[in-house]
Amino acid sequence: MTAELVRGQNHPLSQSRLEIRVSAGTPMVAAATLGDEQGRIHGVEWVAHPGTPTLPGLEVSRQAAADHRLAVDLDAMPEAVHRISVLLALPTGVGGPTRFGAVPAPFVAVTGLDGTELVSYTVAGLDSESAVVALELYRRQDAWKVRAIGQGYAGGLADLFTDQGLAQAGQLAGGIHEAVAQGVARSVPAPPSRPDGDRSRQPAAPALGPDQSGPASAPNSVPQQPTSPYGTQSPGASGQPAPQSPYQGGSGAGDGAQQPAPTSGGGIDYSHPRRQTSAPPPPPPTAPPAEPGRPPQPVAGDATGWSMEERLYNQVWGMFEDLARTTAAYRSAVDFAESRMEKELDQVLSDPRSRIGGQGDAAREAAQARHTELVNQARAALDRDIAQLTAESEVVEPALPPAFARWDNPAWHAYRVPMEIPMAVRLGDLHLPESADLRIPMLIRLPLERGLWIDSGRAASLDGSFTDAHDLRRLAMDTAVAHAARLLAVYPAGEFTVHVIDPAGSGAQALAPLVQTGVLAGPPAAGAAGVADVLARLTERVDLIQMALRGGAPDALPPGFDTSQQLLIVNDFPHGFDDRAVTQLRYLADEGPAVGVHLMMVADREDAAGYGPLLDPLWRALLRLTPVPDDHLADPWVGHAWTYVPPLVPPGSQVLQQVLTQVAAARAKHW
Structure with a gap:
């Protein structure tokens, strides 16, 4: 099964010939550096980038693209190389975004040659940075491991290379961006969005234009190798189409099947192998532009966190806090309106003159009208917030992993016994009387802190x-x-x-x-x-x-x-x-x-x-x-009594039996 890493986590690599797949929502530059035992780069010839895409055991793409495939052969690495850093950067001078906080969090996966995904990492938590070290492959006692890094640099590639000890950092960074700018017409954009329900995989647009890569010089310790470490040109490099983002489309039939690269022209269906048997992955953590006068369209996973699970967890509890806050504001406004109306009526009744004729009636009607206006304004604000939270819930709920999902979520139909303990588990739903139809998942951290x-x-x-x-x-x-x-x-x-x-x-x-x-x-x-x-x-x-x-x-x-x-x-x-x-x-x-x-x-x-x-x-x-x-769960933050709804299995569903059968089988193999 795939190991989904969080920042700082490492994982052993069982294969030496690998592909590193990058999927993002906007074109970006992919590069890689070779480092010694201390992680230092000995010179510009230790960097694979669009201008010099090939080094021994390493090949990167020659263009900015929304998706990349980097070819790595660990057995072909020179003995002096102990570290391979995979870099991502936003291209400059092409009118695109200039910071990672404005684009979807890049998704990086390490796969075998057969497309089997070994390790994945979502590079989240970036803001003003324009370059990032995403992954690091490093050698320990003749064995290779991969570590999720996620270290960003606001100063871009120049700061990144400087941090890795490269003397010509500014010159190399400028040369990379110049090479990308010259080939910007060939850049592969993000795959277009498809209507809901369309789960067909479309081939990515082929790269256009001449090859912009130039000759490279190499030191004696790292001789130049003009061909791919795999012996043939790897898909996704040198003008080949890039693979489709794992966030685009669903997991329809045939997902994960690798298509052979054609010898000439034509579109290629690069189906991503991620989550072959699980529910469709959530969309990238960024909202599409909102129409004028409308709130932004919510997406799943737009909260902070190092993994999609952590972002979804934080997003769910952010929804809980938003609902608690907006309901508290509504109740406070209603209480204020009631209090003000009572005060105004007391003033009217305390004056004997107002009790004669229609003056008192008019004052009471005016007080009631002001009360109604305040309550209506508060209710309109509450309804607006609830509508936005409902729209967010409709997006988040289908994207939840089994540990967070209801029993009727399709994620359970593709259930597999996990390899790691999740952050939390869902023990039911919560809602408030003002929004009975809006249910917030009740997530409890694991391991349980109380019975x-x-x-x-x-x-x-x-x-x-x-x-x-x-x-x-x-x-x-x-x-x-x-x-x-x-x-x-x-x-x-x-x-x-x-x-x-x-x-x-x-x-x-x-x-x-x-x-x-x-x-x-x-x-x-x-x-x-x-x-x-x-x-x-x-x-x-x-x-x-x-x-x-x-x-x-x-x-x-x-x-x-x-x-x-x-x-x-x-x-x-x-x-x-x-x-x-x-x-x-x-x-x-x-x-x-x-x-x-x-x-x-x-x-x-x-x-x-x-x-x-x-x-x-x-x-x-x-x-x-x-x-x-039952409305027994007290909220000390704002004083609400939340209604708890238990997570019962739908009548007639066999999901419980199916899940427990898999658990029992895995348990038998374990023992």
């Missing part, structure tokens, strides 16, 4: 409908299973283990998807003996890890110790639990999250009232969720 309490004791939903107590307990268990399945799905294989305590077996029907697919650590524990056994093992686990941490030897754990995160689902509490078991649950709720042991209680607090205040700390240690919509 979960699925409340099975509320009998009435917000719409006034009554839910039978038995049905409510069943819904609570269904909700707990959906949460557990999602947590299992977003963790890599073998890194999340689920235990279940069901003393009387009342949750057997709801637990069936977990039991039948075999994702549980063992059968649900029943009876007093089963409860005691599971609680004793998890309590001992917490004790062992805490002792290891306190002793400064976190690795000094028993051989074969399961280091995965642990989740304990407790059904029908407090029935079947004695005082010792209750004490152990409190201990797990308080101490467990810090050492990777998490609690999910399915319980009615009123049923546990017999224990008195003993259990109050337990409830306070858990995040309360409900199986039906």
Whole structure:
């Protein structure tokens, strides 16, 4: 699977003959520098750029383009080369954008010759910079790795080359931009946007015009190599069409299939191999120009962050803050209008003269009119903001990865067990009464910082409908299973283990998807003996890890110790639990999250009232969720009570079974 890097992260390279693919929303220059063990460039002959596109083991494009393919052969690198830096720069003097903050964040991928994507990196977080070191391939103990750099330079290529120790930095930067300007007629623009639903791949426009590259001189240590390191001209270089941006179009049939390069002319379908089996990638993080008088069109991933996942996470919580803020402003305006009208009416009534004739009526009507005007103005502002947030939600929701997506999102149909833990997981939706149709994903950071309490004791939903107590307990268990399945799905294989305590077996029907697919650590524990056994093992686990941490030897754990995160689902509490078991649950709720042991209680607090205040700390240690919509989540920032909507699986959907089946298969291979 593809490793999606964040800034500073590295990854080993298993192949020596590679392509580095760059996709952006505007033409830019792609270059590469060769460095020694200290990363220094020994001279201009150690730089591959549009004017000198070929060096031993390295070839770059001769033109500015929205998409590039750089050919790299690590085995052909001279022994003096220990670092290869991939550079991107916005061309100067051609009337285009002059800073990366005004263009889509470039996407860079390292692929094998067969098009298999090994590593990807979205170069986000840039603003005034006009040149950036995107990736770095470096040699460590005869092995090559790739690191995401993302280091930008406001002074452009001149500052970048200076930082890498090149004495002729300004001269070389000027020569590169001059070479690009001379060949600007050949520059390959970004692929045109296509109507929604058109998932066909169109060939990029071929480069036009004569070859502008000049002869190159090389030092003795790096002799000139006029041909491609692959033996033939690589696609995307020397006038060949560039590959299509991964942000353009969808992932239709045939995505990822590499087409052979033709020997002469003609369009080429360079289908990008990214996300061959996943949902279509989100659009680039920049909005298209807005029509006069209209707000800018929202796009997914336009928040700050080093990866698309981080940008989407920040964007979702930015939407939450925007909705909270605009609703608070509306409520404040309404309160002010009410207060002012009451004050004006008090003044009218306090004057006896105004009570005679129609003077008092006129004053009351005027006060009411001013109140209505203020409220209408506030509502218009709220409706405008909600409309903009709704439009943003309609763009963001389909672009969310499985960990952030609803169960009905198509991303789950292309689900694969992940290789890394995501930033967060979705535990439901949030909305406010003023905007009931606008749902904001409720994202909780991972690993969980506190346990979960699925409340099975509320009998009435917000719409006034009554839910039978038995049905409510069943819904609570269904909700707990959906949460557990999602947590299992977003963790890599073998890194999340689920235990279940069901003393009387009342949750057997709801637990069936977990039991039948075999994702549980063992059968649900029943009876007093089963409860005691599971609680004793998890309590001992917490004790062992805490002792290891306190002793400064976190690795000094028993051989074969399961280091995965642990989740304990407790059904029908407090029935079947004695005082010792209750004490152990409190201990797990308080101490467990810090050492990777998490609690999910399915319980009615009123049923546990017999224990008195003993259990109050337990409830306070858990995040309360409900199986039906409920406005219990308090927002201390602006004082709102948010309505929480649980993430239930759509009726009749098989997505839960499909996802858990893949989790079980990956778990079996892992063990």
